[in-house]
Amino acid sequence: MVPKLVYDFAEGNKDMKDLLGGKGANLAEMTNLGLPVPPGFIISTEACRVYLETGAMPAELADEIDHHVSHLQQKMGKKLGQADDPLLVSVRSGAKFSMPGMMETVLNVGLNDDSVNGLAHQSGNPRFAWDAYRRLIQMFGKTVLDMPGDVFEDAIEAAKDAKGTTNDLDLDADDLRKLVGRFKASVREHTGRDFPQDPREQMELAIEAVFGSWNSERAVLYRRQERIPADLGTAVNICSMVFGNLGMDSGTGVAFTRDPSSGQPGVYGDYLQNAQGEDVVAGIRNTVPLADLEQIDKLSYDDLMTIMVKLEGHYRDLCDIEFTVERGKLWMLQTRVGKRTAGAAFRIATSLIDEGMISIDEALKRVTGAQLAQLMFPRFDADADKHLLTKAIGASPGAACGKVVFTSAAAVEAAERGEKVVLVRRETNPDDLHGMIAAQGILTSRGGKTSHAAVVARGMGKTCVCGAEELRVDISAKTIEVNGTSVVEGDVISIDGTTGEVFLGEVPVVPSPVVQYFEGTLDHAADDLVASVHRLISHADDVRRLQVRTNADNGEDSARARRFGAQGIGLCRTEHMFLGERREAIERLILAEEDADRDAALAELEPLQREDFCEILDAMDGQPVTIRLIDPPLHEFLPSMEELAVKVALAEERGEDPGRDATLLSAVRRLHEQNPMLGLRGVRLGLVIPGLFAMQVRAIASAAARLKKQGKDPRPEIMIPLVGAVQELELARDEVAQVLREVSEAEGVDVSSPIGTMIELPRAALTAGQIAESAEFFSFGTNDLTQTTWGFSRDDVEGAFFSRYLEKGIFAVSPFESIDRDGVGALVRLGAERGRETRPDLKLGICGEHGGDPDSIHFFHEVGLDYVSCSPFRIPVARLEAGRAAL
Numbered sequence: 019m020v021p022k023l024v025y026d027f028a029e030g031n032k033d034m035k036d037l038l039g040g041k042g043a044n045l046a047e048m049t050n051l052g053l054p055v056p057p058g059f060i061i062s063t064e065a066c067r068v069y070l071e072t073g074a075m076p077a078e079l080a081d082e083i084d085h086h087v088s089h090l091q092q093k094m095g096k097k098l099g100q101a102d103d104p105l106l107v108s109v110r111s112g113a114k115f116s117m118p119g120m121m122e123t124v125l126n127v128g129l130n131d132d133s134v135n136g137l138a139h140q141s142g143n144p145r146f147a148w149d150a151y152r153r154l155i156q157m158f159g160k161t162v163l164d165m166p167g168d169v170f171e172d173a174i175e176a177a178k179d180a181k182g183t184t185n186d187l188d189l190d191a192d193d194l195r196k197l198v199g200r201f202k203a204s205v206r207e208h209t210g211r212d213f214p215q216d217p218r219e220q221m222e223l224a225i226e227a228v229f230g231s232w233n234s235e236r237a238v239l240y241r242r243q244e245r246i247p248a249d250l251g252t253a254v255n256i257c258s259m260v261f262g263n264l265g266m267d268s269g270t271g272v273a274f275t276r277d278p279s280s281g282q283p284g285v286y287g288d289y290l291q292n293a294q295g296e297d298v299v300a301g302i303r304n305t306v307p308l309a310d311l312e313q314i315d316k317l318s319y320d321d322l323m324t325i326m327v328k329l330e331g332h333y334r335d336l337c338d339i340e341f342t343v344e345r346g347k348l349w350m351l352q353t354r355v356g357k358r359t360a361g362a363a364f365r366i367a368t369s370l371i372d373e374g375m376i377s378i379d380e381a382l383k384r385v386t387g388a389q390l391a392q393l394m395f396p397r398f399d400a401d402a403d404k405h406l407l408t409k410a411i412g413a414s415p416g417a418a419c420g421k422v423v424f425t426s427a428a429a430v431e432a433a434e435r436g437e438k439v440v441l442v443r444r445e446t447n448p449d450d451l452h453g454m455i456a457a458q459g460i461l462t463s464r465g466g467k468t469s470h471a472a473v474v475a476r477g478m479g480k481t482c483v484c485g486a487e488e489l490r491v492d493i494s495a496k497t498i499e500v501n502g503t504s505v506v507e508g509d510v511i512s513i514d515g516t517t518g519e520v521f522l523g524e525v526p527v528v529p530s531p532v533v534q535y536f537e538g539t540l541d542h543a544a545d546d547l548v549a550s551v552h553r554l555i556s557h558a559d560d561v562r563r564l565q566v567r568t569n570a571d572n573g574e575d576s577a578r579a580r581r582f583g584a585q586g587i588g589l590c591r592t593e594h595m596f597l598g599e600r601r602e603a604i605e606r607l608i609l610a611e612e613d614a615d616r617d618a619a620l621a622e623l624e625p626l627q628r629e630d631f632c633e634i635l636d637a638m639d640g641q642p643v644t645i646r647l648i649d650p651p652l653h654e655f656l657p658s659m660e661e662l663a664v665k666v667a668l669a670e671e672r673g674e675d676p677g678r679d680a681t682l683l684s685a686v687r688r689l690h691e692q693n694p695m696l697g698l699r700g701v702r703l704g705l706v707i708p709g710l711f712a713m714q715v716r717a718i719a720s721a722a723a724r725l726k727k728q729g730k731d732p733r734p735e736i737m738i739p740l741v742g743a744v745q746e747l748e749l750a751r752d753e754v755a756q757v758l759r760e761v762s763e764a765e766g767v768d769v770s771s772p773i774g775t776m777i778e779l780p781r782a783a784l785t786a787g788q789i790a791e792s793a794e795f796f797s798f799g800t801n802d803l804t805q806t807t808w809g810f811s812r813d814d815v816e817g818a819f820f821s822r823y824l825e826k827g828i829f830a831v832s833p834f835e836s837i838d839r840d841g842v843g844a845l846v847r848l849g850a851e852r853g854r855e856t857r858p859d860l861k862l863g864i865c866g867e868h869g870g871d872p873d874s875i876h877f878f879h880e881v882g883l884d885y886v887s888c889s890p891f892r893i894p895v896a897r898l899e900a901g902r903a904a905l
Contacts, residue, residue, distance in 0.1 A: 039253030041112030058257035066251035098217035104133035109224035148194035281365030360389035387872035387895035396527035412518035413472035416481030418459025426453025481515035558901020565885035573633035579890035586641035588887020589865035627717035635732035649739035700740025719761035778802035783849035790856035800866030879903035
């Protein structure tokens, strides 16, 4: 059977988003709830996928559309193209996941040179009819015929100049009739064809344009940014038009059932009289607060409030609603679970628990580690001296400072130079996405909390201030004038996305209350946001199976990590202890050619190591501390061969004795490696340099013995790095075990410790069953495992070509940022399974950077690891995500 490709609104529901897209599924849901939704139908994502694969519409699609158009015409009592009272429809995109403004929409489809007169007569409002026709040609020209938007904008500006006004509403019917003529002439000039007069042709071309917009540059970029799969496709929603631009008794708006910025209940949204929907979301005219609708049209306001309560109760979440009032009649055009700021997400989740709408498990599912990370960013110091330029609408919270830029291209270029910028625009549009991603924050002089800038910024977690009406933004001159102050491109400003304040210069920042809570300096009851975070992360701790440890190699980081909730240390890197003043000693150790020189260097290092381990084990008293024996790429601890060669050459040129430099140069050349990351490091270094591992283990064991004698509970675990063969591990383990026995006997205290290894080479994962015979635990070092699996040198490739790989879709995200499930992840899964086949009680952990990545944590839970380990500031994120993974 040929699959069904088109669905009436009454045939769908909110659970059919895969097939009908989010917009269509929710239109169907509202229809079935009995809400006032204009009739229409949905072309499924399946049809889009066929189009994207073949470049042509499915053969059977036209007949299905004809059937639904006929049904719609019967229901509405009017026809497409009907001269006296035409049926007009909108053609709108609607993917499974919300992609605000990234794909195409065409309104007023069905108007032509004949039916515009019928619409004028039927509505009794010629201005409205000609405004609707000019909107159709403008949107059709840009989205379907790929004409530059400036062609239409310039014509509108010229018409307003000729009228001596700056307001679109001052253009009368005759002005708009002339504007339509100019628009049609522009279409002919740019495309070589006339604007199509057949309504069915208009619809077909618009549908094809919507399908094609799935792969537009901005849509691809947005999907990559939001990690939306590229193969979903978009549905197309054909909806009978209702008009908010019929006069002052009509209008359009966007409403939220709660404040998407703060999460507080109340009446939030924007309304614009005598306007169509794109006027609100584009931010080209400043709106009035939704609450003003009560005075403008109380009946519509009351109906809207009732519907909002019904929708929030039905969806059990914050709802984002688009509506139109047509001559006093309220129509619902869209609803969806609304995008919200990180703070709003936590507040709303806990409020809905208290209101009995959702369980605490469901609430935990609705917040993310990425949102928690946003809440840990610093904020502006309220006590700092500040030069306030203006105050507008705080549309997306955060504290952003940077140089002013006026174009997206300038923002991208500056970010590539490593500069922080704030993108300033009159209003943003979907083509500004590149610049919005590159900028620290966005500032617009127009629009409100529902404008394009606000919605996209909230979705990305970017700081945004909108509707700064006092700003006179001159894009061409690259200046801002505000209250007698001039700001030029390159000047630094600071914007507060919570308060809406805009400051000249850089404002100092202070820690967020959430960080203060985790640090233990702020009680969770002192702040409502902190209270919400405390409630949900406490529940995450109750339900999670994965433990969360930290990566730390000094006492200060260890103590901080413990305050943040770490359950031990998963990776203590001992090579970091040999930097600074100690570098010379390890350098002498590596370069030593005589046993006496090597032993002297080891003797110098051992007490320093012992003190290091005492500090760390004491800070983590009672918690496991996995200490990785030294694992440096050798070049990090050797003098630069190039610098030594220059010194020796200069000395010889001057007739001087190069002395020790010549000896060092000879030794460094002897040890020089073409690829140090795959050279003499890890277990190899321990086996080649006698006494190196023994010195470290004695220091660990002696530190543990000292603390035990003080009545403390040190729990070191000794990890041998870069093992590729079980024979390497057996030799190193024998040495480690012997030293532990010797120290236990000498100190009179049992300092035996678990001995394990890092799995960071593909061969180690493949032979994990053998390696587990000698290892009591595995820790997957996914940084090196990613390098060796992909054949990437992390230090080189990220700057060399990763950006191109991301642009071309080879990566959705860097494999060093989020685990590559199909490759590296498969090795982790295999290593875990084979290791536990040999040793069922084998403890498994992860200590690469992936240990703090939300998506990766879910994978590690699925694979069955026992713990993840990450940097101290990522511990709260890991705790939260480990809880979410367990649900």
